Amino acid sequence: MELGIIGLGRMGRIVARRAIEGGHDVVAYDVDYEAVGAVANDGAEPAESIPDLVDRLGPDTRVWLMVPAGEPVDAALEDLEGHLDGDDIVVDGGNSHFEDSVRRAEATEAAYLDCGTSGGPAGAELGFSLMVGGPEWAYEELEPVFDAVATGPDGHARMGPAGAGHYVKMVHNGVEYALMQAYGEGFELLHEGRYDLDLEAVARTWNNGAVIRSWLLELCEEAFREEGSDLGDVADHVTGGSTGTWTVQEALEQEVPLPLIYAALAERFGSRTTGDAADEPGEGRFSRRLANRLRYGFGRHEVARR
Numbered sequence: 001m002e003l004g005i006i007g008l009g010r011m012g013r014i015v016a017r018r019a020i021e022g023g024h025d026v027v028a029y030d031v032d033y034e035a036v037g038a039v040a041n042d043g044a045e046p047a048e049s050i051p052d053l054v055d056r057l058g059p060d061t062r063v064w065l066m067v068p069a070g071e072p073v074d075a076a077l078e079d080l081e082g083h084l085d086g087d088d089i090v091v092d093g094g095n096s097h098f099e100d101s102v103r104r105a106e107a108t109e110a111a112y113l114d115c116g117t118s119g120g121p122a123g124a125e126l127g128f129s130l131m132v133g134g135p136e137w138a139y140e141e142l143e144p145v146f147d148a149v150a151t152g153p154d155g156h157a158r159m160g161p162a163g164a165g166h167y168v169k170m171v172h173n174g175v176e177y178a179l180m181q182a183y184g185e186g187f188e189l190l191h192e193g194r195y196d197l198d199l200e201a202v203a204r205t206w207n208n209g210a211v212i213r214s215w216l217l218e219l220c221e222e223a224f225r226e227e228g229s230d231l232g233d234v235a236d237h238v239t240g241g242s243t244g245t246w247t248v249q250e251a252l253e254q255e256v257p258l259p260l261i262y263a264a265l266a267e268r269f270g271s272r273t274t275g276d277a278a279d280e281p282g283e284g285r286f287s288r289r290l291a292n293r294l295r296y297g298f299g300r301h302e303v304a305r306r
Helices: 010-021 033-041 050-056 071-080 098-107 120-126 136-141 143-149 164-192 199-206 215-227 242-254 259-271 286-299
Strands: 002-006 025-029 062-065 089-092 111-118 129-133 156-160
Touching: 002 010, 002 050, 010 025, 010 033, 010 120, 010 143, 025 033, 025 050, 050 071, 062 071, 071 089, 071 098, 098 111, 098 164, 111 136, 111 164, 120 286, 129 143, 129 164, 136 143, 143 156, 156 164, 164 199, 164 215, 164 242, 164 259, 164 286, 199 215, 215 286, 242 259, 259 286
Parallel strands: 002 025, 002 062, 062 089, 089 111, 129 156
Antiparallel strands: 111 129
């Protein structure tokens, strides 16, 4: 299948590379010419602009957007306007708000698939988890591409109509916040408690057969191995939070109690006004420092340091 990819940052490059390795023909564009060149070295056909990208694709145009959420998505769609019809398909693989995805699906002539994407840079090797919303026929048409980009056929599914994919990804991120908070608090007690513990050994042991084993726990082990049981100079400052905020806002609208997710979100916000974030003395909360380091582990987000 011919696939156009717009946006070649960390995640976009992985989408392109896995699609190519899956036997698909990729035409790629980004405002960063070096990023285009890097993907061209992997076998993609470079494009000079969004209209040029569409011209290089066949009559049934399939385009995957991997640009930051918000205005960049609308800008890309504006550039695509007039080049697509009802037989074409656009995938938004970023972290868009689900209501924006519903709006875009209604306004875009092509079939619009909102695709929540999880897996971070590790997806380069393992593949992503893809949560897709939009027309069923468009999802089925792109299943071979989803098979290649995801961990395989079990790594993606159509969640429902427009907006459902990004809705499920939003809640996924809320759950992620709460899990990170739970691990952080547990390891904080171990760190501050009555025994002098090797936290890398604890995480490794828990990850081999224990009920709470997970990829996040593997990343805890990695953090303690690379930073030490005291997490070295990792700061008490946790960035991010938009998808967690959306999750809590939706819970309020639906009158569904989410105390754990709300508390985890509040801890993130609190980290920006206390401890290291406010240049006060002391190391800050260990749980927040671990969350800071975990964000590097799964998303290669920059680690704030003291």
